[in-house]
Amino acid sequence: MSAASRAGSLPANLQGLWADGLNPPWSADYHININIQMNYWPAEVTALSELHDPFFRYIERLLPHAERTAKKAYGCRGAVAHYTTNPWGHTALDGRIVYGLWPDGLAWSALHFWERFDYTRNLGFLRDRAFPILKACAAFTLDYLVKHPRTGKLVSGPSNSPENTYIAPSGERGWIVMGAAMSQSMAFAILSRCEQAAALLGVEPELRARCREAIANLQRLEIGSDGRLKEWPEEFPEAEPGHRHISHLFGLHPGYEIDVDETPALAAAARKALDHRLAHGGGHTGWSAAWITLFWARLGEGERAWQFFEKLLRDSTESNLFDTHPSGGGPIFQIDGNFGGTAALAEMLLQSHAGRLRFLPALPKAWPSGRVRNLRARGGAGVDIEWKDGQAVSATLRPETTGTHRLIAPQGQRIARIEANGKSVAWKDEGVRLARGVVYRIAFQPAG
Structure with missing residues (x-):
């Protein structure tokens, strides 16, 4: 995408940027x-x-x-x-x-x-x-x-x-x-x-x-x-x-x-x-x-x-x-x-x-452990997630705007705690208010 859709250019077409010949x-x-x-x-x-x-x-x-x-x-x-x-x-x-x-x-x-x-x-x-x-x-x-x-x-x-x-x-x-x-x-x-x-x-x-x-x-x-x-x-x-x-x-x-x-x-x-x-x-x-x-x-x-x-x-x-x-x-x-x-x-x-931010909503068994960094969520937030043995371990949220997010843990898990600046953050099922510029760290645990 960085090659086929640069500023000032046409958008990527059916062949992106790589249409071969005169009659693609x-x-x-x-x-x-x-x-x-x-x-x-x-x-x-x-x-x-x-x-x-x-x-x-x-x-x-x-x-x-x-x-x-x-x-x-x-x-x-x-x-x-x-x-x-x-x-x-x-x-x-x-x-x-x-x-x-x-x-x-x-x-x-x-x-x-x-x-x-x-x-x-x-x-x-x-x-x-x-x-x-x-x-x-x-x-x-x-x-x-x-x-x-x-x-x-x-x-x-x-x-x-x-x-x-x-x-x-x-x-x-x-x-x-x-x-x-x-x-x-x-x-x-x-x-x-x-x-x-x-x-x-x-x-x-x-x-x-x-x-x-x-x-x-x-x-x-x-x-x-x-x-x-x-x-x-x-x-x-x-x-x-x-x-x-x-x-x-x-x-x-x-x-x-x-x-x-x-x-x-x-x-x-x-x-x-x-x-x-x-x-x-x-x-x-x-x-x-x-x-x-x-x-x-x-x-x-x-x-x-x-x-x-x-x-x-x-x-x-x-x-x-x-x-x-x-x-x-x-x-x-x-x-x-x-x-x-x-x-x-x-x-x-x-x-x-x-209206929900769902973590690992469709994680397959083929990816038992891993991490992803800097995905983006609607509402204006960067998201990192780490998981091990098919279970979410932690997530990091970096909101760029202040707003309320409803956080959904992976199936079979629940949120154990949310922290920001070394302090615990309270949350409810209907959502947690996140402030712009603050880094929030979320820990997960089994739902039982």
Whole structure:
């Protein structure tokens, strides 16, 4: 990343910086229906925040083009981009409907601006850079949502579940629906983050009210009759049950709608959907294996996360450690799996979403003892962790902002003590207030 995403340069594309020849795969473009986002998943958590900036600047340059597309193609306010773009500001509809009619690419990219703020708590960045793009995407979303005539809930569409297809009642393959799970999750995420940003900045009360009202009336994720999380609003048979995209689990990662503690029923449905996809051959590309590793990490399943991390290295990594994507002519180099795998490794060791800081949430038996230094947590803190014989020994927190953190010990353990400046620090289950510039040392012990 330090080579492919330097200040003043374009962001890393499908081949990072290493696109060979004059006609590289997919024109070495910017696929914004997961690939470029995955490239930057490790940026904040691995303390490479400054390398995120070329992506932010690129999205900011897209914004005026995306505003014209929203107006001309949809008659909507705000801004929109689709599955792919390029250095010249392409945001228009193009390609086949199965992948082209997906108006969530800019919104997904905008969520990275929130992530930068969440990891740094820099209000200047939120005000000057994050909020304008969040507001533009929220404006489009509010205009694009419509009331479903049967349920009365707000649904996004027409849209698709990226690059995937279903079998319609006629027996034909279908692509387009009103209210695909990923589009609903994206609407929830962008409206929620826009509302939160405006509240923190003390601006746009009318926009905040519109976002809250839309969220209250939004069709949320549903569980099918077989217990799986639904990808489409109807329980259509899947044309490719082992498809590489698992877009309906966006709410598990990188989203935050599905949480093992807060929404156990949705977590169980996500687990069942993932098992079904894998039973039919899913995860056969490098980037897909990386995403699946992240899913298992969020579900707290260390052994299954390790299984797919190993698969990524074994089946989709060349001797030079470049990630690959299968093709009829042989494996193609595609760097997103490298970056996604890096993010997955960090996610197995530390998670900081959903208002919790979880230590070693998905530690596999393959890593019985070890330590990690200077990971980053949301809320603005550096984190070191040491473990031995599968048990956390200690952690160090270095907050850069003052705030409350809810600390979650590894499964089967509890926090024994917290110290700062040689003195004991009191804490409660609902959280501990950490002061900027103070180093906190945490010791763990068995829960019994």
